[in-house]
Amino acid sequence: MYDKELARQGQNKIEWASNKMPVLESISERWKKDKPLSGVRVAACLHVTAKTANLLITLKAGGAEVALCGSNPLSTQDDVVAALNDIYGVATHAKRGEDTESFFQRIKDVLEIKPHVTVDDGADLINVVQSEKKDLIDNIVGGTEETTTGVTRLKAMAKDGVLPFPVIAVNDAMTKHMFDNRxxxxxxxxxxxxxxxxxxxxxxxxxxxxxxxxxxxxxxxxxxxxxxxxxxxxxxxxxxxxxxxxxxxxxxxxxxxxxxxxxxxxxxxxxxxxxxxxxxxxxxxxxxxxxxxxxxxxxxxxxxxxxxxxxxxxxxxxxxxxxxxxxxxxxxxxxxxxAGEGHPADVMDMSFANQALSVEYLAKGEDKLEKKVYPVPEHLDGEIAALKLERMGMKLEKLTKEQETYLNSWDVGTS
Known part of the structure; x- marks a missing residue:
């Protein structure tokens, strides 16, 4: 058990971040009804911040069993760890300032749930599976990766023929790297x-x-x-x-x-x-x-x-x-x-929406995927952008039928 005041402090942070994460909220509202992740176990290695907490809470709302560890020893917010464990029921294995040995032990602790899907930030989780926990591979349908560095590592693994399962490069989604990274x-x-x-x-x-x-x-x-x-x-x-x-x-x-x-x-x-x-x-x-x-x-x-x-x-x-x-x-x-609190919730809303929808896509298993690094399906990227615009009160113009016909023709030019 964590100190109750520390947990309440973490809860306040999580709720504050959620105010600026409307796309993830939309997904959570749908998932609470549909439970698309029922029976799915998700292991995540991410920066343990208030924004990340909202992703894990959303995955849990979709029916998943989730476990989280930190992806960097200095990025963990201990009050968020306390809140996730004691208030939200999300098993979180992380502590700010831990040493390298403890850091990698917590990755192994997360893998104890024998995940069906991995969610990574830097590819450490997948690397540990490939190097030390190969017995878990047959049970994993796929993973997601959030960073440029992680995607680079995973593409190198795929090139060498050692990528253990298919991975979706969330970092490469337009609604991720154009906004989150920049x-x-x-x-x-x-x-x-x-x-x-x-x-x-x-x-x-x-x-x-x-x-x-x-x-x-x-x-x-x-x-x-x-x-x-x-x-x-x-x-x-x-x-x-x-x-x-x-x-x-x-x-x-x-x-x-x-x-x-x-x-x-x-x-x-x-x-x-x-x-x-x-x-x-x-x-x-x-x-x-x-x-x-x-x-x-x-x-x-x-x-x-x-x-x-x-x-x-x-x-x-x-x-x-x-x-x-x-x-x-x-x-x-x-x-x-x-030295700070990480990215603003406004942009992490789109990044974590990509993570959430990619986990759902992998869990459904509708497409036969090889052991490669894949982009986020284009329709999901567009869905996230549309949801973000809608929640921001913005409106999209629509093409007329004449314009659609013109764009799909080849025989109309200069008149």
Whole structure:
């Protein structure tokens, strides 16, 4: 049993988030009547936040037996864990700040329910099934994956012929990555940095490493707050886009020299490496908005330093041998969750609606799926967008019959 006050605090958070999650509410209302997930066991490895809680509550409303563990040691909100376990009856295995051994043990604990469907954020759940729990594979009809990093891992598994079951790439849905990754990551990343530092962005030199959907969002919002934004990118098309969006584009080695803030958004390893750290000026603040804590070479920074101390909550100060101070937020883990509350509920509404409807699609098993990574079915993506617009009070224009005929013809041109 958890402390009752802690559980009530978590319940308040969950209810507050639900106010801005109308699409998930619509799904929950239907599922309470239809129970499409009756008898289905769902194991989820996600950031344990108030928004995530609403997804798990919705899955339970659909009749599923659900179990949840955290997908990042610093993203768990302990009051939400307490509320899920004690008030909502959702078995949740997570604790903020746990070590790596405990983190992976909780994944194994979740798998004890012998799931039919997995719900992942970073592919750790599927990876544990494939590497340590192969006896569960025959019982699993499929899984879903929410992150760019996770989808990349799963596609690599599929390429090597070791993906254990079909997976739907929720991250690749238009109603996920165009909104969650861009607007959600943009706002929540800057929110996390501001909470951690209480420093001003306006006039600062702000470096964004990677210009995918997450990088676009971070760069746009930093620019909107008056920062001088520089983008580091390896892809020439994305680099050109960043340039035409008005940002300076250069190498990490050059960008490091005058950076006040650096945010990594690549999903790749050591994009801030030792030689970049050696180039950084005194007082540089580094953070990561990618899923795993591999983008910043923390080990190299430790070797370069004579002393480390916690300068502020979630901010570690490294005093280098040459007399500089470099700051890292949240141990190089997801800054928006390590130092903040994650994405706004408004965008997670669509992301988790994709998760929910994809779980329903897999559970119904109407299509024969191979062991591959699949996109979210197009009709579900459209359904989510339409529901969101409706709940926002927006209206769609409709094509006339003449317009439909014109768009489906080939013999009408210039007259």
């Amino acid at each position: 607007y959600g990551t943009g706002q929540s990343t800057l929110d996390g940095i501001m909470r951690a530092t209480n420093y001003l962005f306006a006039g600062s030199s702000f470096v964004v490493v990677g210009y995918g959907w997450c990088g676009r969002g971070v760069a746009k919002d930093a620019d909107g707050l008056g920062a001088r934004v520089t983008v580091v990118e390896v892809d020439p098309v994305r680099a050109l886009e960043a340039s035409l969006d008005g940002f300076r584009v250069t190498t990490m080695e050059e960008a490091a020299k005058d950076a006040d803030f650096v945010v990594t958004t690549t999903g790749n390893k050591n994009v801030i490496d030792k030689h970049h750290l050696e180039n950084m000026k005194d007082g540089a603040i580094i953070s990561n908005a990618g899923h795993f804590n591999v983008e910043i070479n923390i080990e190299a920074l430790e070797e370069m330093s004579t002393e480390t101390k916690e300068a502020r909550p979630e901010v570690m100060e490294y005093n280098t041998k040459d007399g500089r101070k470099i700051y890292v937020i949240g141990e190089g883990r997801l800054v928006n969750l390590a």
